[in-house]
Amino acid sequence: MDISVIIPLFNEEESLPELCAWISRVMEANRFDYEIILVDDGSTDTSWQVIQQLAESNPCLKGIRFQRNYGKSAALNEGFRAAKGEVVITMDADLQDSPDEIPELYRMITEEQYDLVSGWKKQRHDPLSKTIPSRFFNGVTQKMSGIRLHDFNCGLKAYRRRVIKSIEVYGEMHRYIPVIAKWSGFRKIGEKVVEHRARKYGISKFGLERFINGFLDLMSIMFVGRFGKKPMHFFGSLGTLVFFIGFCICVYLGIAKFAFQQYNMTDRPIFYIALVSIIVGAQLFLTGFLAELVTRNAAERNHYLVEERIRL
Template sequence: MDISVVIPLYNEAESLPELTAWIKRVMDDNRFSYEIILIDDGSTDGSWMIIEGLKAKNPKITAVKFRRNYGKSAALNVGFTVAQGDVVITMDADLQDSPDEIPELYRRITQEDFDLVSGWKQKRHDPPSKTVPTKLFNSVTRSMSGIHNLHDFNCGLKAYKKDVVKSIEVYGEMHRYIPVIAKWAGFSRIGEQVVLHYPRKYGKTKFGPGRFVKGFLDLLSIFFVGKFGKRPMHFFGTMGVLSFLAGFIIAAWLIVEKLISISNHTSYRNATDQPLFFFALIAIIIGTQLFLTGFIAELISRNGSERNSYQIEKVI
């Protein structure tokens, strides 16, 4: 099978008939073998009834319905598990992503050998309350991830090699960082394609301003797990040793200063009378705790079932 189109959705009953008909038209015009995978994330507007009707008309539709709303990441993860196509395309169900972009995305994956191609909504039809924070979010993500060629990490329209979606796990709110997750998994051939962005035709957006706070926390989580997931002692141990040494040096300096004053018969203050001593004591305690945290995390990591799980690209 050439293409699997994975579409997570939540309360998008009005747009589904038009979207699936549009996808079918594009696939038939380009003679692709394909499947459309609809993941109903606990919709309450009758989306599932619409999907059942669409499935009866088009056998290439596969649908999964969640009992409740789990979020876009969960829907994508299930869709990736079900997908069988050589190239997996993801898009939103609100008709703001154009299926007409699919042939070029497919070409770039199959002919230019990209692992992942992410869409870039260069001209967005969204209010400034969404576009301005998104630009800041993308700038921070580029800096922290090292993927400097992407302008829009959170664009729902993306194309993947099958190996990519079968090798990564998307959970929580991590759908925003799939390119970062893919990079940490060893898929470094990541490209970008300018795509059309249409105004929302039906319904309203499902994401509020709180997504930016959650998104930043998830970015920190991905960065830490990707860099130190298999060697947590390198992070906690280093921070702990530095904190302990800083506290120890300050405490030693205060004690030595007191001893010198005593030997010179000059006035002095007890170390415990100086605020700096308590800062040193706190630094020593925190350093010890960080070191022990790293040690415990290392023990847990070494006993984990995936401690020697690595992404192998080819074997000759």
């Protein structure tokens, strides 16, 4: 199979028929062997009924329905598991991403040998309340990750099959899939300017909290990417350093006490700083041991309750 198109959705009943018809036209015009995987993230409208109706008339359409709303990352992760295409395209269900971009994205993966190509909505149809924070976080992510992308959060992306089968997306990490891919060893990451269309139906499902969550997720990815397989290296090193500082202060106070015999050690504030440093250092060291145990028992972190499936 040439292409898998994965579309996470939440309450998008109005846009689904138009979007699926548009994708099918593009695929047939380019003679692609394809599948469309619609992942219903616990919609409360008639989105699932629409998916069932569309699946009856289009054998290339498949569906996954969550029992409740888990979030976009969970939807993408389930779609990645189900995808069979050599190239995987992800896009949003709100018609703001254009399926006409699919052939060029496919070409960049297959001919230019990119592992991942991310869309860049250079001209956006969003209010300043979304565009300004987005530019800020994209700039911060560029600096911290070393990946030269302008729009990490663009839903329109293309992946080589082995990329999506090698990574896990959980929590709200969908914003930083390029960073996850890089930490997994996929270095050839490209970018393509894509059309950003004005929203035709409904309203945005994301609030202002996504910016705070986005920053916290970036911190998590950077930490997990560097120390996820070796947490003891981080906590153990930090704990040893803090413990050593406290120990050195205690040695200094002990020498000063016996050399000058003019004060009690406990009369000086620095003694309590040393005591806290020793305790905190020991706790950080023990945290490293606990983190090592946790990393070996986290196999269920991507387990979701799937209520129904179509042709899967």
